[in-house]
Amino acid sequence: MKKIRLLFAVVTLLTFLSACKNEDDNYIxxxxxxxxxxxxxxxxxxxxxxxxVKSSHFKATAPAIPANVLGAFDKANHTFVxxxxxxxxxxxxxxxxxQVLYKNGKEVQAHRFDIVFGAKHAQTSVYWRDGNxxxxxxxxxKTINGWxxxxxxxxxxxxxxxxxxKDCYACHASNxxxxxxxxxxxxxxxxxxxxxxxxxxxxxxxxIDCERCHGPAKKHAEFHLKNPNVKVANSITSFKxxxxxxxxxxxxxxxxxxxxxxxxxxxxxxxxNNLSDFYRSTRNVTDTATFDxxxxxxxxxxxxxxxxxxEKMDCITCHNPHENASKNLASxxxxxxxxxxxxxxxxxxxxxxxSGSLLANNCVECHMPKKSSGAIKFQxxxxxxxxxxxxxxxxxxxxPSK
Numbered sequence: 100m101k102k103i104r105l106l107f108a109v110v111t112l113l114t115f116l117s118a119c120k121n122e123d124d125n126y127i128x129x130x131x132x133x134x135x136x137x138x139x140x141x142x143x144x145x146x147x148x149x150x151x152v153k154s155s156h157f158k159a160t161a162p163a164i165p166a167n168v169l170g171a172f173d174k175a176n177h178t179f180v181x182x183x184x185x186x187x188x189x190x191x192x193x194x195x196x197x198q199v200l201y202k203n204g205k206e207v208q209a210h211r212f213d214i215v216f217g218a219k220h221a222q223t224s225v226y227w228r229d230g231n232x233x234x235x236x237x238x239x240x241k242t243i244n245g246w247x248x249x250x251x252x253x254x255x256x257x258x259x260x261x262x263x264x265k266d267c268y269a270c271h272a273s274n275x276x277x278x279x280x281x282x283x284x285x286x287x288x289x290x291x292x293x294x295x296x297x298x299x300x301x302x303x304x305x306x307i308d309c310e311r312c313h314g315p316a317k318k319h320a321e322f323h324l325k326n327p328n329v330k331v332a333n334s335i336t337s338f339k340x341x342x343x344x345x346x347x348x349x350x351x352x353x354x355x356x357x358x359x360x361x362x363x364x365x366x367x368x369x370x371x372n373n374l375s376d377f378y379r380s381t382r383n384v385t386d387t388a389t390f391d392x393x394x395x396x397x398x399x400x401x402x403x404x405x406x407x408x409x410e411k412m413d414c415i416t417c418h419n420p421h422e423n424a425s426k427n428l429a430s431x432x433x434x435x436x437x438x439x440x441x442x443x444x445x446x447x448x449x450x451x452x453x454s455g456s457l458l459a460n461n462c463v464e465c466h467m468p469k470k471s472s473g474a475i476k477f478q479x480x481x482x483x484x485x486x487x488x489x490x491x492x493x494x495x496x497x498x499p500s501k
Contacts, residue, residue, distance in 0.1 A: 129302040130274045130366075133315035137308040140316065143323055148309070150422040155219040156307040159271040163212035168196055169222045170239040170246060179237045179246055179480045187237055187257055189246065198224075198235045200257050210235060210259060214305075216271055219423060221475075221488065223249050225263050230297040234261045240477060242489065247477040250488075254478045265298055269365035270353035273311040276302035312349060312420065313338075314369045336370045343413055348374035350414040351397040356390060358382065393472040396493040403495035405438070429460040436462075448500060466495050 128134035141148040151157050161167040170189065171177060177189040188199050190209075200208040210226040212235070217223065221240045225232040236257050238249040252258055268275040275298050310316050318334035326333075338346060349370050359380040368377050382388055384401045392399070397414070406412050417434055418424060425431070436459070445458060449465075471487035478485055 128310075128317075129276065129304060130310070131315070133317050134310055135315075135317040135320045137310060139320045140309045142320070143327075144309075147421050150419075151309065154422050155217070156312075156420065158218035159216065159307050160268065160303075160305045161215050161218070162305065163196060163215045163224055165191070165194070165196060167215055167218075168212055168224070168239075169215075169218065169241070172196065177246060179248075181254065181256060185257065189237070198237060208257075208259065214303075220490070227300065232263045232298065233259060234263050235259070238477070240486075240488075243479070243486070245479075247479050247486065250475045250477060254480075254483070266361070266365075268298075268303070270357075271307075273304035273306065273308045274302055274366060275304075307353075312370065314371075338370065338415075341371055343411065345371055345373075346413045346415065347397065348372070350420075352378070354394065354414075355380065355397040356382075356395045391472055391474045392470045392490040392492050393474045393488065399492055399494040403493075405495045409438075428463055432460050432462045435466075446500075452500075463491065465498065467491050467493065468498055 126136055128136050137148070137151075158167075172189055172191045179187040181187070184203050186201050188201060190197050190199050196212040197209045198212070199206055210233075212224045213226045214232060215222050215224050220242070221238060223238040224235045226235060234249055234252075236249055236252045236259060237246050239245070240247055248254055249261075252261070265275050265277060277297060277299065304311075314336050316335055319332065322333045323329065338349075341349075349368075351374055352365055352368050355374075355378075359378055359382075361378055363377045365377060368374070380398075384398050386402055388398075388402070390398045400406050400414070414420075417431060445453075449458070468491070469489050470492045472490055475488035476485045477488070
Protein backbone atom coordinates (compact mmCIF):
# COMPACT_ATOMS: atom_id res chain seq x y z
CA MET A 100 0.00 0.00 0.00
CA LYS A 101 2.84 2.39 0.90
CA LYS A 102 4.56 1.67 -2.44
CA ILE A 103 1.33 2.43 -4.31
CA ARG A 104 0.91 5.72 -2.44
CA LEU A 105 4.54 6.68 -3.14
CA LEU A 106 4.16 5.81 -6.84
CA PHE A 107 0.97 7.87 -7.02
CA ALA A 108 2.73 10.85 -5.39
CA VAL A 109 5.65 10.64 -7.83
CA VAL A 110 3.32 10.46 -10.85
CA THR A 111 1.33 13.44 -9.53
CA LEU A 112 4.50 15.49 -9.05
CA LEU A 113 5.81 14.65 -12.52
CA THR A 114 2.45 15.59 -14.04
CA PHE A 115 2.51 18.92 -12.20
CA LEU A 116 6.09 19.69 -13.27
CA SER A 117 5.28 18.71 -16.84
CA ALA A 118 2.32 21.10 -16.82
CA CYS A 119 4.54 23.88 -15.44
CA LYS A 120 7.09 23.21 -18.17
CA ASN A 121 4.42 23.36 -20.85
CA GLU A 122 3.16 26.65 -19.42
CA ASP A 123 6.72 28.03 -19.45
CA ASP A 124 7.23 26.84 -23.04
CA ASN A 125 4.05 28.65 -24.08
CA TYR A 126 4.80 31.77 -22.06
CA ILE A 127 4.92 34.96 -24.13
CA UNK A 128 6.32 37.97 -22.31
CA UNK A 129 4.58 41.30 -23.08
CA UNK A 130 8.03 42.75 -23.88
CA UNK A 131 8.61 40.35 -26.76
CA UNK A 132 9.89 36.89 -27.63
CA UNK A 133 13.43 37.71 -26.45
CA UNK A 134 12.20 37.72 -22.84
CA UNK A 135 11.78 34.61 -20.70
CA UNK A 136 10.09 36.06 -17.60
CA UNK A 137 11.80 36.29 -14.23
CA UNK A 138 10.45 32.92 -13.06
CA UNK A 139 12.85 31.25 -15.51
CA UNK A 140 15.80 32.72 -13.58
CA UNK A 141 14.88 30.71 -10.48
CA UNK A 142 16.01 27.47 -12.07
CA UNK A 143 19.70 28.45 -11.97
CA UNK A 144 19.84 31.50 -9.72
CA UNK A 145 17.83 30.45 -6.69
CA UNK A 146 19.66 32.52 -4.00
CA UNK A 147 19.49 35.73 -6.04
CA UNK A 148 15.88 35.14 -7.03
CA UNK A 149 14.83 34.36 -3.44
CA UNK A 150 16.31 37.70 -2.30
CA UNK A 151 15.02 39.69 -5.26
CA VAL A 152 11.35 38.74 -4.88
CA LYS A 153 11.38 40.22 -1.35
CA SER A 154 13.11 43.46 -2.39
CA SER A 155 11.75 46.96 -2.90
CA HIS A 156 12.83 46.75 -6.53
CA PHE A 157 10.62 43.73 -7.15
CA LYS A 158 7.76 45.33 -5.19
CA ALA A 159 7.99 48.76 -6.85
CA THR A 160 4.53 47.97 -8.23
CA ALA A 161 2.24 45.03 -7.56
CA PRO A 162 -1.37 43.98 -8.05
CA ALA A 163 -3.42 45.37 -5.17
CA ILE A 164 -4.44 42.09 -3.65
CA PRO A 165 -4.82 42.29 0.16
CA ALA A 166 -1.49 40.52 0.72
CA ASN A 167 0.34 43.33 -1.13
CA VAL A 168 -1.42 46.30 0.45
CA LEU A 169 0.09 47.91 3.53
CA GLY A 170 -2.07 49.07 6.42
CA ALA A 171 -4.89 47.75 8.56
CA PHE A 172 -8.55 47.84 7.51
CA ASP A 173 -10.19 46.89 10.76
CA LYS A 174 -8.94 49.70 13.00
CA ALA A 175 -9.93 53.30 13.65
CA ASN A 176 -6.98 54.79 11.76
CA HIS A 177 -8.30 53.76 8.34
CA THR A 178 -10.56 56.83 8.03
CA PHE A 179 -9.47 60.22 6.70
CA VAL A 180 -11.68 63.16 7.71
CA UNK A 181 -11.84 66.18 5.38
CA UNK A 182 -14.52 68.06 7.28
CA UNK A 183 -17.48 67.29 9.53
CA UNK A 184 -19.54 66.14 6.54
CA UNK A 185 -16.86 64.49 4.37
CA UNK A 186 -14.71 61.47 5.06
CA UNK A 187 -12.77 58.84 3.14
CA UNK A 188 -12.82 55.29 4.48
CA UNK A 189 -10.54 52.44 3.42
CA UNK A 190 -12.78 49.39 3.24
CA UNK A 191 -12.46 45.73 2.38
CA UNK A 192 -15.28 44.51 0.17
CA UNK A 193 -15.22 40.81 -0.65
CA UNK A 194 -11.69 40.18 -1.97
CA UNK A 195 -10.96 43.79 -2.94
CA UNK A 196 -9.97 46.99 -1.11
CA UNK A 197 -11.56 50.39 -1.76
CA GLN A 198 -11.24 54.04 -0.85
CA VAL A 199 -14.84 55.10 -0.29
CA LEU A 200 -15.97 58.73 -0.09
CA TYR A 201 -18.90 59.56 2.17
CA LYS A 202 -20.86 62.84 2.25
CA ASN A 203 -23.21 63.31 5.19
CA GLY A 204 -22.98 59.61 5.86
CA LYS A 205 -23.91 58.65 2.30
CA GLU A 206 -21.52 56.90 -0.10
CA VAL A 207 -20.87 59.07 -3.18
CA GLN A 208 -17.75 57.47 -4.71
CA ALA A 209 -15.87 54.20 -4.33
CA HIS A 210 -12.60 53.41 -6.11
CA ARG A 211 -10.83 50.10 -5.88
CA PHE A 212 -7.14 49.63 -5.12
CA ASP A 213 -5.93 48.20 -8.45
CA ILE A 214 -2.14 48.70 -8.33
CA VAL A 215 0.11 49.56 -5.40
CA PHE A 216 3.37 51.51 -5.70
CA GLY A 217 6.09 50.90 -3.10
CA ALA A 218 6.42 48.70 -0.05
CA LYS A 219 9.45 49.74 2.01
CA HIS A 220 8.81 53.24 3.40
CA ALA A 221 5.36 54.10 2.09
CA GLN A 222 2.76 52.95 -0.39
CA THR A 223 0.40 54.76 -2.71
CA SER A 224 -2.25 53.19 -4.92
CA VAL A 225 -4.00 53.76 -8.23
CA TYR A 226 -7.26 52.70 -9.82
CA TRP A 227 -8.14 52.07 -13.47
CA ARG A 228 -10.48 54.43 -15.31
CA ASP A 229 -10.96 54.70 -19.08
CA GLY A 230 -7.65 53.02 -19.91
CA ASN A 231 -5.62 55.16 -17.53
CA UNK A 232 -4.60 54.88 -13.90
CA UNK A 233 -5.36 57.54 -11.30
CA UNK A 234 -3.77 57.98 -7.88
CA UNK A 235 -5.97 57.50 -4.85
CA UNK A 236 -6.02 60.48 -2.45
CA UNK A 237 -4.80 58.67 0.67
CA UNK A 238 -1.56 56.68 1.05
CA UNK A 239 -0.01 54.56 3.80
CA UNK A 240 3.19 55.71 5.55
CA LYS A 241 5.26 53.37 7.70
CA THR A 242 6.77 56.27 9.66
CA ILE A 243 3.35 56.95 11.21
CA ASN A 244 1.94 53.43 10.76
CA GLY A 245 -1.15 54.98 9.29
CA TRP A 246 -2.91 56.76 6.45
CA UNK A 247 -2.34 60.33 5.29
CA UNK A 248 -2.68 62.37 2.12
CA UNK A 249 -0.93 61.08 -0.94
CA UNK A 250 2.03 63.39 -1.80
CA UNK A 251 0.75 66.79 -2.92
CA UNK A 252 -2.92 65.98 -2.36
CA UNK A 253 -5.20 68.48 -0.58
CA UNK A 254 -6.57 67.97 2.93
CA UNK A 255 -9.68 70.08 2.52
CA UNK A 256 -11.32 68.07 -0.27
CA UNK A 257 -10.97 64.62 -1.87
CA UNK A 258 -9.33 64.45 -5.28
CA UNK A 259 -9.47 61.45 -7.61
CA UNK A 260 -8.22 62.87 -10.92
CA UNK A 261 -4.41 62.78 -10.76
CA UNK A 262 -3.40 60.62 -13.69
CA UNK A 263 -0.44 58.27 -13.29
CA UNK A 264 0.79 58.12 -16.87
CA LYS A 265 2.81 55.48 -18.69
CA ASP A 266 6.10 57.29 -18.07
CA CYS A 267 5.56 57.01 -14.30
CA TYR A 268 5.68 53.23 -14.66
CA ALA A 269 9.10 53.41 -16.33
CA CYS A 270 10.78 53.42 -12.90
CA HIS A 271 8.20 51.37 -11.03
CA ALA A 272 7.50 48.55 -13.47
CA SER A 273 9.33 46.46 -16.03
CA ASN A 274 6.90 47.10 -18.85
CA UNK A 275 3.81 49.14 -19.71
CA UNK A 276 2.74 49.58 -23.31
CA UNK A 277 0.33 51.97 -24.92
CA UNK A 278 -2.95 50.62 -26.16
CA UNK A 279 -4.15 51.21 -29.70
CA UNK A 280 -7.50 52.97 -29.81
CA UNK A 281 -9.82 53.77 -32.65
CA UNK A 282 -9.80 57.41 -33.72
CA UNK A 283 -12.10 58.98 -36.30
CA UNK A 284 -10.27 60.89 -39.03
CA UNK A 285 -11.48 63.92 -40.95
CA UNK A 286 -13.07 61.76 -43.65
CA UNK A 287 -14.97 59.89 -40.91
CA UNK A 288 -13.00 56.70 -41.42
CA UNK A 289 -11.73 54.88 -38.34
CA UNK A 290 -7.99 54.39 -37.85
CA UNK A 291 -6.00 52.70 -35.12
CA UNK A 292 -3.60 54.93 -33.19
CA UNK A 293 -1.27 54.43 -30.24
CA UNK A 294 -2.20 56.80 -27.43
CA UNK A 295 0.68 57.39 -25.01
CA UNK A 296 -1.43 57.66 -21.88
CA UNK A 297 -3.81 54.82 -22.63
CA UNK A 298 -2.16 51.78 -21.05
CA UNK A 299 -2.94 48.21 -21.99
CA UNK A 300 -3.22 46.33 -18.64
CA UNK A 301 -2.18 43.10 -20.32
CA UNK A 302 1.27 44.56 -21.03
CA UNK A 303 2.11 45.44 -17.43
CA UNK A 304 5.06 43.60 -15.91
CA UNK A 305 4.96 44.55 -12.25
CA UNK A 306 8.00 45.69 -10.29
CA ILE A 307 11.62 45.84 -11.38
CA ASP A 308 12.26 42.26 -12.39
CA CYS A 309 15.43 40.38 -13.33
CA GLU A 310 15.27 41.17 -17.04
CA ARG A 311 14.68 44.88 -16.45
CA CYS A 312 18.25 45.13 -15.12
CA HIS A 313 19.93 42.22 -16.90
CA GLY A 314 18.25 42.45 -20.29
CA PRO A 315 16.31 39.86 -22.33
CA ALA A 316 17.13 36.36 -21.08
CA LYS A 317 15.25 33.90 -23.32
CA LYS A 318 18.32 32.74 -25.27
CA HIS A 319 20.43 32.80 -22.11
CA ALA A 320 18.02 30.56 -20.21
CA GLU A 321 17.60 28.15 -23.12
CA PHE A 322 21.37 27.82 -23.63
CA HIS A 323 22.27 27.17 -19.99
CA LEU A 324 19.43 24.71 -19.40
CA LYS A 325 20.79 22.71 -22.31
CA ASN A 326 24.42 23.28 -21.25
CA PRO A 327 24.40 23.29 -17.43
CA ASN A 328 28.17 22.75 -17.21
CA VAL A 329 28.98 26.01 -19.01
CA LYS A 330 29.61 28.58 -16.28
CA VAL A 331 30.40 31.59 -18.49
CA ALA A 332 27.25 33.65 -19.06
CA ASN A 333 26.01 33.16 -22.61
CA SER A 334 23.62 35.39 -24.58
CA ILE A 335 23.24 38.02 -21.87
CA THR A 336 25.11 41.13 -20.79
CA SER A 337 27.36 40.45 -17.82
CA PHE A 338 27.58 43.36 -15.37
CA LYS A 339 31.22 42.43 -14.80
CA UNK A 340 31.93 43.31 -18.43
CA UNK A 341 30.47 46.81 -18.13
CA UNK A 342 32.64 49.83 -17.47
CA UNK A 343 32.02 52.05 -14.46
CA UNK A 344 29.82 54.56 -16.27
CA UNK A 345 27.67 51.84 -17.82
CA UNK A 346 27.09 50.33 -14.37
CA UNK A 347 26.20 53.74 -12.99
CA UNK A 348 23.87 54.46 -15.90
CA UNK A 349 21.94 51.25 -15.22
CA UNK A 350 21.10 52.53 -11.73
CA UNK A 351 20.87 56.22 -12.64
CA UNK A 352 18.11 55.36 -15.12
CA UNK A 353 15.72 55.54 -12.17
CA UNK A 354 17.86 56.96 -9.36
CA UNK A 355 18.94 60.27 -10.88
CA UNK A 356 15.79 62.36 -10.64
CA UNK A 357 13.03 63.06 -13.10
CA UNK A 358 13.56 66.69 -14.06
CA UNK A 359 15.28 66.25 -17.40
CA UNK A 360 14.33 65.78 -21.03
CA UNK A 361 13.16 62.36 -22.20
CA UNK A 362 14.69 61.28 -25.51
CA UNK A 363 13.57 57.64 -25.55
CA UNK A 364 11.40 55.48 -23.35
CA UNK A 365 13.24 54.18 -20.29
CA UNK A 366 11.62 50.82 -21.02
CA UNK A 367 13.91 50.51 -24.05
CA UNK A 368 17.09 50.85 -21.96
CA UNK A 369 19.29 47.74 -21.78
CA UNK A 370 22.39 47.20 -19.61
CA UNK A 371 25.37 48.61 -21.48
CA ASN A 372 23.36 51.42 -23.08
CA ASN A 373 24.30 55.05 -22.46
CA LEU A 374 21.79 56.89 -20.31
CA SER A 375 22.45 60.13 -22.23
CA ASP A 376 20.79 58.52 -25.27
CA PHE A 377 17.56 58.07 -23.30
CA TYR A 378 17.36 60.84 -20.79
CA ARG A 379 19.17 64.15 -20.59
CA SER A 380 19.36 66.07 -17.34
CA THR A 381 18.90 69.82 -17.54
CA ARG A 382 20.99 70.34 -14.39
CA ASN A 383 24.70 69.75 -13.97
CA VAL A 384 25.91 67.69 -11.06
CA THR A 385 27.98 70.22 -9.13
CA ASP A 386 28.85 70.81 -5.50
CA THR A 387 26.39 73.69 -5.37
CA ALA A 388 23.42 71.94 -7.00
CA THR A 389 20.68 70.92 -4.58
CA PHE A 390 18.89 67.65 -5.19
CA ASP A 391 16.05 66.14 -3.22
CA UNK A 392 16.86 63.02 -1.21
CA UNK A 393 13.99 61.19 -2.91
CA UNK A 394 14.97 59.69 -6.27
CA UNK A 395 18.30 61.49 -6.66
CA UNK A 396 20.64 58.94 -5.12
CA UNK A 397 23.07 58.92 -8.05
CA UNK A 398 23.38 62.68 -8.42
CA UNK A 399 23.89 63.13 -4.69
CA UNK A 400 26.55 60.41 -4.64
CA UNK A 401 28.24 62.02 -7.65
CA UNK A 402 28.81 65.18 -5.58
CA UNK A 403 30.70 63.23 -2.91
CA UNK A 404 34.48 63.48 -2.68
CA UNK A 405 34.56 59.72 -2.09
CA UNK A 406 33.03 59.22 -5.51
CA UNK A 407 34.94 61.99 -7.29
CA UNK A 408 38.31 60.77 -6.02
CA UNK A 409 37.60 57.12 -6.78
CA GLU A 410 38.02 55.34 -10.08
CA LYS A 411 35.96 52.32 -9.09
CA MET A 412 33.20 53.40 -6.72
CA ASP A 413 29.70 52.78 -8.02
CA CYS A 414 26.30 51.91 -6.55
CA ILE A 415 27.13 48.23 -6.14
CA THR A 416 30.13 49.14 -3.99
CA CYS A 417 27.68 49.57 -1.12
CA HIS A 418 24.47 47.92 -2.30
CA ASN A 419 23.41 44.49 -3.42
CA PRO A 420 20.67 45.31 -5.96
CA HIS A 421 19.03 41.95 -5.32
CA GLU A 422 18.04 42.88 -1.76
CA ASN A 423 16.99 45.89 0.29
CA ALA A 424 19.59 48.15 1.84
CA SER A 425 20.98 46.60 4.99
CA LYS A 426 19.76 47.93 8.33
CA ASN A 427 23.13 47.02 9.82
CA LEU A 428 24.91 50.37 9.60
CA ALA A 429 28.17 48.81 10.74
CA SER A 430 28.30 46.86 7.47
CA UNK A 431 28.53 50.16 5.57
CA UNK A 432 31.22 51.41 7.94
CA UNK A 433 33.37 48.43 6.96
CA UNK A 434 33.08 49.54 3.34
CA UNK A 435 34.05 53.10 4.33
CA UNK A 436 37.03 51.85 6.32
CA UNK A 437 38.30 49.81 3.38
CA UNK A 438 39.36 53.15 1.86
CA UNK A 439 39.73 55.27 4.99
CA UNK A 440 41.98 53.05 7.05
CA UNK A 441 44.27 55.99 7.74
CA UNK A 442 43.99 59.73 7.65
CA UNK A 443 40.63 59.93 9.46
CA UNK A 444 40.44 63.20 11.35
CA UNK A 445 37.56 63.94 13.68
CA UNK A 446 37.19 67.25 15.46
CA UNK A 447 37.87 67.50 19.17
CA UNK A 448 34.17 68.15 19.73
CA UNK A 449 33.23 64.96 17.91
CA UNK A 450 35.83 62.92 19.79
CA UNK A 451 34.50 64.21 23.11
CA UNK A 452 30.82 63.58 22.36
CA UNK A 453 31.02 60.22 20.55
CA SER A 454 32.65 56.99 21.60
CA GLY A 455 35.38 55.36 19.56
CA SER A 456 33.24 52.31 18.84
CA LEU A 457 30.40 54.49 17.55
CA LEU A 458 32.77 56.41 15.28
CA ALA A 459 34.11 53.16 13.88
CA ASN A 460 30.76 51.45 13.37
CA ASN A 461 28.39 54.21 12.27
CA CYS A 462 29.99 56.36 9.58
CA VAL A 463 26.73 56.92 7.69
CA GLU A 464 24.84 58.45 10.62
CA CYS A 465 27.12 61.50 10.49
CA HIS A 466 28.30 61.50 6.89
CA MET A 467 25.05 60.42 5.19
CA PRO A 468 22.41 61.79 7.58
CA LYS A 469 18.68 61.42 7.14
CA LYS A 470 17.04 64.47 5.58
CA SER A 471 13.54 65.67 4.80
CA SER A 472 12.28 65.30 1.26
CA GLY A 473 10.91 68.44 -0.32
CA ALA A 474 9.23 66.35 -3.01
CA ILE A 475 7.17 64.16 -0.72
CA LYS A 476 5.16 65.68 2.11
CA PHE A 477 1.89 64.55 3.59
CA GLN A 478 -0.77 65.57 6.07
CA UNK A 479 -2.65 63.58 8.65
CA UNK A 480 -6.41 63.62 9.00
CA UNK A 481 -7.66 66.70 10.88
CA UNK A 482 -4.21 68.31 10.65
CA UNK A 483 -3.03 71.41 8.81
CA UNK A 484 0.64 70.67 9.41
CA UNK A 485 2.78 69.04 6.74
CA UNK A 486 4.78 66.00 7.77
CA UNK A 487 8.11 65.26 6.12
CA UNK A 488 9.14 62.10 4.36
CA UNK A 489 12.60 61.26 5.72
CA UNK A 490 15.31 59.51 3.72
CA UNK A 491 19.06 59.10 4.05
CA UNK A 492 21.04 61.34 1.72
CA UNK A 493 23.55 59.77 -0.65
CA UNK A 494 25.81 62.80 -0.62
CA UNK A 495 28.74 61.64 1.50
CA UNK A 496 30.18 64.68 3.22
CA UNK A 497 31.19 66.34 6.47
CA UNK A 498 28.01 67.88 7.88
CA PRO A 499 27.82 70.50 10.64
CA SER A 500 27.29 68.96 14.04
CA LYS A 501 23.91 69.65 15.61
